[in-house]
Amino acid sequence: MTPLEAAHQQLEDLESQLVASNPQLYRHLALYLQVLRDGLLTSVQQACFHVATQVHPDRYCELDGNQRLVLHRRIRNLVQRASSLLTVEQTAHLAAQIASEHNRQRRRQRSRLLAALGGDDSEAEELELPEEPPARGSINLGMALPIGADFLSRSSFNLRPAVELAEPNSNQPGAENREENEEADEQQEDADGQEDREVTMRAMAEAFSDWLVQPSNRTPTPWDGGRLPADPELLLAWIGGFEQALSRRLRNLSHALNVELLRLGITTTLLPVSLLDAALTAHLESLEAPANLLRLPLPFGPEPAAGRLEAIALLLRPADLEHSLPKLHTCRTRIQQHRQEVRRMAQHYRRLRRRVQALEAEQLWLQDINPVQSLPSCPD
Numbered sequence: 119m120t121p122l123e124a125a126h127q128q129l130e131d132l133e134s135q136l137v138a139s140n141p142q143l144y145r146h147l148a149l150y151l152q153v154l155r156d157g158l159l160t161s162v163q164q165a166c167f168h169v170a171t172q173v174h175p176d177r178y179c180e181l182d183g184n185q186r187l188v189l190h191r192r193i194r195n196l197v198q199r200a201s202s203l204l205t206v207e208q209t210a211h212l213a214a215q216i217a218s219e220h221n222r223q224r225r226r227q228r229s230r231l232l233a234a235l236g237g238d239d240s241e242a243e244e245l246e247l248p249e250e251p252p253a254r255g256s257i258n259l260g261m262a263l264p265i266g267a268d269f270l271s272r273s274s275f276n277l278r279p280a281v282e283l284a285e286p287n288s289n290q291p292g293a294e295n296r297e298e299n300e301e302a303d304e305q306q307e308d309a310d311g312q313e314d315r316e317v318t319m320r321a322m323a324e325a326f327s328d329w330l331v332q333p334s335n336r337t338p339t340p341w342d343g344g345r346l347p348a349d350p351e352l353l354l355a356w357i358g359g360f361e362q363a364l365s366r367r368l369r370n371l372s373h374a375l376n377v378e379l380l381r382l383g384i385t386t387t388l389l390p391v392s393l394l395d396a397a398l399t400a401h402l403e404s405l406e407a408p409a410n411l412l413r414l415p416l417p418f419g420p421e422p423a424a425g426r427l428e429a430i431a432l433l434l435r436p437a438d439l440e441h442s443l444p445k446l447h448t449c450r451t452r453i454q455q456h457r458q459e460v461r462r463m464a465q466h467y468r469r470l471r472r473r474v475q476a477l478e479a480e481q482l483w484l485q486d487i488n489p490v491q492s493l494p495s496c497p498d
Contacts, residue, residue, distance in 0.1 A: 181382060
């Protein structure tokens with residue numbers, strides 16, 4: 119067996135090992151979601167209990183009996199509806215939608231940058247996809263670049279010496295020649311500026327060429343085939359997308375619960391979804407709060423430095439849920455152990471694939487420098 123064949127065999131063995139361990143990963147994820155469904159209502163009720171009794175007890179006491187019953191019924195309905203979507207298949211489907219959404223955003227950014235750099239309009243139209251209408255009450259943050267095709271245009275403010283800015287005296291000899299020379303110099307400067315802008319635009323287009331070029335061959339994604347990938351690197355991406363989709367599902371439930379609390383007057387502020395996402399990704403500094411709650415200082419009020427005005431909202435986080443549910447924490451530990459093993463296999467898989475590429479390149483090189491000596495002669 120040649121070294122190249124041995125390397126290919128090692129890759130196949132590693133893929134077979136990964137495929138054999140995928141059912142165990144599926145069982146870990148399914149058990150995690152089952153425990154989450156069982157304890158989700160209790161965690162939500164505890165968070166709402168803190169808001170209604172510790173933060174705004176006066177507003178909760180002002181509600182009559184029917185309004186309180188309606189609140190608890192809506193909380194149970196929302197949790198039940200979200201629990202029906204907390205399955206491996208539904209979460210993986212949401213992860214595929216999120217990945218597709220990110221790809222569309224990258225293509226739109228690429229098309230806008232092509233248009234800003236003066237690229238081909240037809241190529242920009244091919245990359246531009248129709249945008250779906252935003253949902254009612256959603257916030258749309260524009261991703262358009264703050265530059266245009268003329269962002270390198272020549273400034274209208276020209277720095278000239280004081281002598282040139284002075285009005286020429288037509289009675290002096292040679293005044294007409296000076297005016298003609300100045301006009302010729304201005305035309306030359308305009309031509310040079312236009313040429314410089316074109317050179318700059320071409321240089322920027324070449325610099326962004328690797329990012330702007332749309333790949334001709336579609337690269338495989340972790341969501342192809344509807345099953346767990348056999349490639350360790352794709353499986354790592356699949357697990358990461360699964361975690362992101364789970365956070366998105368819990369964030370949607372948190373937003374719906376916040377809307378219900380605002381509707382009944384228990385809270386007076388509704389944090390937008392973008393702030394909830396920023397808090398989940400640790401891009402927003404928040405105050406200390408109980409589990410599954412988010413406290414944010416408002417940047418206005420009589421004494422902003424003292425932080426007297428605050429906004430509080432529900433935000434279900436996997437880490438908070440795992441801390442309050444010991445069984446869920448145990449399931450998370452098993453998933454992390456399996457993920458660590460997949461990461462180790464991915465590193466070994468990359469080394470083997472690199473070795474296969476090197477051996478294939480070496481084989482092609484030897485074939486190129488040692489061509490066939492006896493070529494068939496062409497008939498006369």
